[in-house]
Amino acid sequence: MSPIALSPLxxxxxxxxxxxxxxxxxxxxxxxxxxxxxxxxxxxxxRAAQIAGVFTRSRCAxxxxxxxxxxxxxxxxxxxxxxxxxxxxxxGREGREAVETSAKLTADAIGCAPEEVFLASTGVIGEPLxxxxxxxxxxxxxxxxxxxxEAWEAAARTIMTTDTFPKxxxxxxxxxxxxxxxxxxxxxxxxxxxxMATMLSFLFTDAPLPAxxxxxxxxxxxxxxxxxxxxxxxxxTSDTVLLISLPGDRALIKPADxxxxxxxxxxxMKDLALQVVxxxxxxxxxxxxxxxxxxxxASARKVAFSVANSPLVKTAIAGEDANWGRIVMAVxxxxxxxxxxxxxxxxxxxxxxxxxxxxxxxxxxAASAVMQRDEIPIRIDLxxxxxxxxxxxxxxxxxxxxxxGDYRS
Numbered sequence: 001m002s003p004i005a006l007s008p009l010x011x012x013x014x015x016x017x018x019x020x021x022x023x024x025x026x027x028x029x030x031x032x033x034x035x036x037x038x039x040x041x042x043x044x045x046x047r048a049a050q051i052a053g054v055f056t057r058s059r060c061a062x063x064x065x066x067x068x069x070x071x072x073x074x075x076x077x078x079x080x081x082x083x084x085x086x087x088x089x090x091x092g093r094e095g096r097e098a099v100e101t102s103a104k105l106t107a108d109a110i111g112c113a114p115e116e117v118f119l120a121s122t123g124v125i126g127e128p129l130x131x132x133x134x135x136x137x138x139x140x141x142x143x144x145x146x147x148x149x150e151a152w153e154a155a156a157r158t159i160m161t162t163d164t165f166p167k168x169x170x171x172x173x174x175x176x177x178x179x180x181x182x183x184x185x186x187x188x189x190x191x192x193x194x195x196m197a198t199m200l201s202f203l204f205t206d207a208p209l210p211a212x213x214x215x216x217x218x219x220x221x222x223x224x225x226x227x228x229x230x231x232x233x234x235x236x237t238s239d240t241v242l243l244i245s246l247p248g249d250r251a252l253i254k255p256a257d258x259x260x261x262x263x264x265x266x267x268x269m270k271d272l273a274l275q276v277v278x279x280x281x282x283x284x285x286x287x288x289x290x291x292x293x294x295x296x297x298a299s300a301r302k303v304a305f306s307v308a309n310s311p312l313v314k315t316a317i318a319g320e321d322a323n324w325g326r327i328v329m330a331v332x333x334x335x336x337x338x339x340x341x342x343x344x345x346x347x348x349x350x351x352x353x354x355x356x357x358x359x360x361x362x363x364x365x366a367a368s369a370v371m372q373r374d375e376i377p378i379r380i381d382l383x384x385x386x387x388x389x390x391x392x393x394x395x396x397x398x399x400x401x402x403x404x405g406d407y408r409s
Contacts, residue, residue, distance in 0.1 A: 005164065005399075006164045006165060007164045007165065007278060007279045007280075007283060008283075008284055008374070009278035009279070009283060009284070009285075009286055009374060009394075010164060010165040010278065010279065011165070011275070011278075014153055014165070014166055014168060015168045015169060015170060016149040017149055017152040017153075017168055017170045017183045018149075018170060018181055018183065019147045019148065020147060020181055020183055020204055020205070020206050020246060021147075021206060021246065021248060022045060022046045022047065022049075022206070022246035022247075022248045023043055023044065023045055023046070023049075023145075023147055023204060023246055024043070024044045024046070024145025024146060024147055025041070025042075025043050025145055025146060025147055025151040025152065025154070025155050026041075026042050026044075026140075026141045026142075026144045026145040026146070026151075027040065027041050027042070027141075027154050027155060027158040028040050028042075028137040028140055028141050029137070030083070030133040030134060030136070030137050031133060032083055032084075032085045032086050032123075032129070032130060032133060033084075033085025033086055033123060033124065034084070034085050037158075038154065038157070038158045039083055039084050039085050039158060040081070040082070040083050040134065040137065040141065040158065041080075041081070041082040041083075041155050041158045041159055042079060042080070042081055042106065042141040042142070042145070043079065043080040043155070043202070043204075044078070044079050044110055044142070044145055045077060045078050045079065045244070045246055046246075046248070047246075047247070047248055047249065048076040048077070048078060048116070049076065049077045049078070049244050049245060049246050049247075050075060050076060050077075050209060050210055050211045050214055050244065050245040050247065050252070051072065051075060051076065051077040051118065051211060051214070051242060051243070051244050051245075052072070052211055052214035052215035052217075052218045052219075052242070052243045052244075053068055053069075053072050053118075053215075053218070053240065053241060053242045053243070054218055054219060054222050054240075054241045055068065055069055055239060055240055055241075056237060056238065056239035056240070058237050058239075060089065060090060060237050061089070061237055061238075062087050062088050062089035062090075062095070062121060062125075062237045062238045063088045063089065063091060063095035063096050063098065063099045063121075063129075064088055064099055064119040064120050064121045064238070064240070065120075065237070065238060065239075065240060066096075066099075067099045067103070067118075067119050068118050068119060068120070068240060068242070071115045071116075071118070074115060074116075075210070075211035075212075076116060076211070077116055077117070077118050077244060078107075078110065078112035078113075078116040078117065079106050079107075079110055079112065079116065079117045079118070080117075080118050080119075080120070080202060080242065080244070081102055081103075081106050081117060081118070081119050081120075081134075082119070082120045082121070082122075082158070082159050082200065082202075083120075083121050083122075083123075083129070084121075084122050084123055084158060084159050084160060084161055084187070085122075085123040085124070085161065086121060086123040086124055086127055086129045086130075087121050087122055087123050087124060087125045087127075087237060087238045088121040088128075088129035089121075089125045089126070089237035089238055090125050090126045090237070091126065091127070091128050091129065094128045094129075095128065095129065097131075098128065098129040098130075098131040099119055099131075100114070101131040101132065101134075102117075102119055102129075102131045102134060103115075103117040103119060105131070105134045105135055105138050106134075106138065106142075108138075109138045109139055109141070109142035110142050118242060120159075120200050120202075120238070120240045120242075121238060122159060122161055122187060122200055122238050123161055125237055152168060152183065152185065153166055153168065155185055156168050156185040156186075156187070159185070159187040159200055160187050161187065162281055162403055163187050163188065163279050164279055165275075165279060166185070167185060167186040167187065167188075167272055167275040167276065167279070168183075168184070168185050169183075169184050169185075169268050169271040169272050169275070170182065170183045170184070170268070171264040171265070171267050171268045172264065173207075173260040173261050173263065173264035174260050175207055175253070175255050175257075175258070175260060175261060176253065176255050180205060180206050180207035180261075181205065181206055182203060182204065182205040182207075182261075182264055182265060182268050183203070183204050183205075184201060184202065184203040184204070184268050184269070184271075184272055185201065185202055185272075186199060186200065186201035186202075186272040186273075186275065186276060187199065187200050187201075188200070188201075188276040188279070199226065199239050199240075199241075199276060200238070200239070200240050200241075201226065201240070201241045201242075201269075201272055202241075202242050202244070203218075203241070203242065203243045203244065203265070203268065203269070204244050204245075204246065205243075205244070205245050205246070205261075206245075206246055206248075207245060207247075207253075207261060208245060208247030208248070208250045208251065208252050208253050209245045209247075209252065209253065209254075209258075209261070210245075210252045210254060211245075213254065213258060213261075214243045214244075214245055215243075217243070217258065217261060217262050217265050218241065218243045218265070220262070221262065221265055221266045221269055222241065222269070224266065224270070225266060225269035225270045225272075225273045226241060226269060226272075226273045226276075228273070228301075228389075228390065228391045228392060229273045229274070229276060229277050229391065229392045229393070230305060230308050230309055230391060230392075230393050231276075231277065231280035231281065231283070231393065231394055241269075243265075273392070274286070274392060277392045277393060277394050278394075280393075280394035280400075281399065281400045281403045282396070282397040282398070282399025282400035282401075282402070282403055283394035283395060283397070283400075284318065284374075284394075284395055284397060285317050285318065285373075285374060285375070285376055285394055285395040286374065286375045286376070286392065286394060287308070287314075287317055287375075287376045287377075287378065287392065287393045287394060287395065288375070288376070288377045288378070288390060288391075288392055289304045289307050289308050289378045289379075289380070289390065289391050289392070289393065290304070290377070290378070290379045290380070290388065290389070290390045291303045291304045291307075291379075291380045291381075291382065291387075291388060291389050291390075292379065292380070292381045292382070292387075292388045293342075293381040293382040293383045293384055293385060293386075293387070293388075294336070294337070294382050294384060294385055294387035294388065294389070295336075295337045295382075295384050295385040295387055296385065296387040297387045297388065297389055298387070299336040299337060299387055300382075300387040300388050300389035301389040301391065302334050302335070302336050303331055303334045303336050303338070303380065303382070303389075304380075304389050304390065304391040305391055306330045306331065306333060306334035306336075307327055307330040307331065307334075307378070307380065308391050308392075308393035309393070310326065310329070310330040311396055312326045312329065312330075313326045313327060313330055314393070314394075314395050314396035315395070315396050317371065317376060317395040317396075318395035318396055318397045320368065320371040320372050321371065322347055322352065322364065322367035322368050322370070322371050324345050324347070324352040324353050324358075324367075327345050327353075327378065327380065328340075328343065328345070328353070331343065331380060331382075337382075337384055338382055338384070339382070339383065339384065340356045341355055341356035342355070342356075342382065342383030342384065343355075343356060343380070343381070343382060343383065344380070344381040344383065345378070345379070345380055345381075346377075346378070346379040346380075346381075347367050347370040347371065347376070347377075347378055348370035348373075348376070348377055350363065350366045350367045350370055352367050
């Protein structure tokens with residue numbers, strides 16, 4: 001595969017994440033697909049960690065996803081093993097054997113049960129995962145862990161596929177008078193429309209919270225963050241978000257007020273989700289689409305995704321063309337309640353259409369100026385009710401075709 005240029009929407013600097021006690025990060029090159037770069041990540045937990053997860057709803061889910069879903073019910077984990085370059089999806093019996101081998105090699109190296117090892121894979125679908133390659137590097141992975149800022153960045157780079165930059169974020173919050181941290185990483189660039197995306201995200205906190213609270217917070221936040229982004233409307237086989245608490249030797253707590261934790265988690269997940277969109281394959285524009293005035297929130301989301309996933313809308317944005325007629329088309333095809341004569345459309349603060357026709361004060365110059373920005377807000381008011389939703393997407397460029405046409409080579 002040809003090298004991919006850094007996204008023009010990439011952040012200027014990579015965040016420096018703080019240390020979280022109780023975990024060790026190590027990476028290595030196993031040669032699963034790539035040569036000359038690390039492609040395996042191991043995160044070890046010194047003591048049993050609490051874990052929650054949300055996964056793809058694809059009917060063709062990968063073997064690692066099935067493994068994680070099977071063992072999530074225990075609520076505890078000792079390690080996370082991730083590889084890039086091979087999704088271990090649509091691999092049948094070989095895929096199931098590969099996850100068993102991966103978990104056993106990890107468990108033997110760090111001294112835990114295989115069921116305490118959680119797995120994730122990302123990359124090409126349909127190719128058997130050569131899990132035996134882990135044997136040559138597992139002892140090194142198990143003994144060379146760290147939790148420095150450099151280790152966090154190395155981890156985020158290791159899980160990249162068509163990503164052009166590592167995706168990291170951190171938040172702090174307070175529970176019962178004590179300050180805690182959440183660190184997170186993600187990968188994702190294409191095959192992005194959650195439930196969730198060709199996306200992996202791993203979130204870690206030093207707050208001693210039980211799995212039940214972690215799961216409730218994660219499930220309650222996912223729709224407003226990772227499930228509100230799309231690059232190309234395609235749902236992956238491998239999407240995995242894991243939220244892990246490292247209580248150490250502290251007793252687990254069930255605070256009466258978890259709003260601080262939930263707000264910090266939501267902010268961190270939104271940050272990572274938008275980084276995924278900023279790194280959309282071939283993207284040059286970050287687009288925020290807000291639908292208001294719908295009959296319900298669910299209806300607003302469907303209309304917003306209809307606009308966000310329209311190739312005609314996305315290519316107009318790529319060409320910096322203020323073609324609001326394509327927005328009208330995408331609203332109309334969504335299959336949700338809409339009245340042409342009540343519809344209003346805004347590019348940024350520029351009103352371009354209202355009451356079923358072009359706005360009387362419409363300025364092509366002002367609308368075009370909005371389309372030339374790197375970040376473009378589009379608002380659609382349906383005029384029917386109080387339902388609203390926001391989703392994020394990117395433009396569709398020739399580079400998207402080039403990247404995906406060359407993906408397996």
